[in-house]
Amino acid sequence: MTQMIDKRPDPEALSRIKDILGPKGWVDDADDLAPWLVDSRGVYHGRCLGMARPGSVEEVSQVLAVAYDAGIEIVPQGGNTGRVGGATPDDTGHQLLINMGRMNKVRDIDAANYTMTVEAGCILQDIQRAAENADRLFPLSLGAEGSCQIGGNLASNAGGINVLRYGNARDLVLGLEVVLPDGRIWTGLRRLRKDNTGYDLKHLFLGSEGTLGIITAAVLKLFPLPKERAAALVALDSLDSAVTLLEKARTASADALMSFELMPGFSLDWAEKHVEGAKQPFETTYDWTVLMEIGGTKMDGSAGVALEGLLEEAFEAGQVVDAILPQSEEQRAQLWFLREAIVEAQNREGAQIKHDVAVPVSLVPDFIRQANAAAIALMPGIRPYPFGHVGDGNIHYNLSQPVDMPVETFFAEQEAIHRAVHDVALSMNGSISAEHGIGRTKRDELLRCKSDVELDTMRALKNLFDPKGLMNPGKTIPAPR
Ligand code: FAD
């Protein structure tokens, strides 16, 4: 007989938590809570005991200590822009949401050492601006940067448009401060470029999606600010030319290539149709386009000259058939606006099934062709919308519902389509989650792509940090087969 476990929290523990946080740090009004109880895709809706908004690492520590003793489950949350339901509580109403938005101070910028120490609740865009004001670059950049928080970026090991040159969020961290599930604080805010004193614990928390502890602060790596940036939106003769052009651009620019983003030509039309301010800049709809950008070390136009030279060669070789070269900073920003707008544009075209796969870069064209064939075989009329960070081999292989198909009929096939698309990626030794993480959406798919050795090790680590299983339960780690 299964024993029902009552997870209702001890009211005394809850009142101690409220006392620790004070009125500024506690939200339980239904209207105020509502936006934090649904994920960014509108797929998951949850309930909670209330939302804690701690103002310091000490408050996080005290709250977790009380919750640990009382057996209260915790859901850490940053800007709530995640794509896999990781920051949404379940529907029991017994979980405590901890939103880090009040811990938003830049503690220190050390330009000479190219580091910056920030609290977890800092908005990514504020961090980028603070670095820029110190003549430095913090290169993490993604569509949600105006609202996602660095804690969420690190917990999900975010990617974005500059991974090609600077790496994932994981590669941009020197030190971390973390509160463990039982309330103990690990102060690992080191600024060292080299430190081989045993296991590098920070990497366990980076990408752990709130399942091992709460990140409260980080020391980030900064870089020299590029003096200029030259971008081009190019139309390709074929999908395969994306890979050829990428290789040429990396080599010719001695790896000054910062971004290389693939977009199907019709996604630019959809952006113009649905998103105010977005404009399809070509006169015709090409099959495939790429937005690429090179950073320059001088302010003398040499980045633009290098990019033009490269494109001329690609024109002559027939790989590039058209190009838009922005003549001002404003025009460059418009191209990037267009790139980010294609995500919202797809939303407006109806229901969608999303994937976030990685394959070796050279296999991206084959992946797209094979995934298209598999998806269309399962659902004739489905509209593939593959785009993204081809420079990292990371494609958002999204699919829009067939025109006129009822949403329920479309979603009835969702699991079969996920499996088919993931199978193509796995057949290429790829990944089913290149940047958005596992969360709730992909948790059980992990059973199909990780070995027992890997899964058992993950579970053992989880158990070591969180023996009571209170930290973001039900996310990321699948139950044993
Ligand atoms: P949340 O969504 O709040 O949380 C994400 C996960 O981290 C959850 O599991 C949560 O429990 C955990 N968490 C949050 N804060 C903490 C903390 N302080 N300590 C421990 N755990 C924590 N992602 C990319 O990688 N690349 C992209 O290019 C990209 N583009 C996007 C574009 C749009 C328009 C949108 C809406 C999303 C995009 N994303 C992208 C997804 C999302 O923005 C990133 O995953 C981002 O890093 C999440 O940050 P967040 O603060 O919103 O975290």
Ligand code: 2HG
């Ligand atoms: C992007 O690269 C994001 O624009 C979002 O990772 C992708 O939601 C998506 O489909």
Ligand code: ZN
């Ligand atoms: Zn992305």
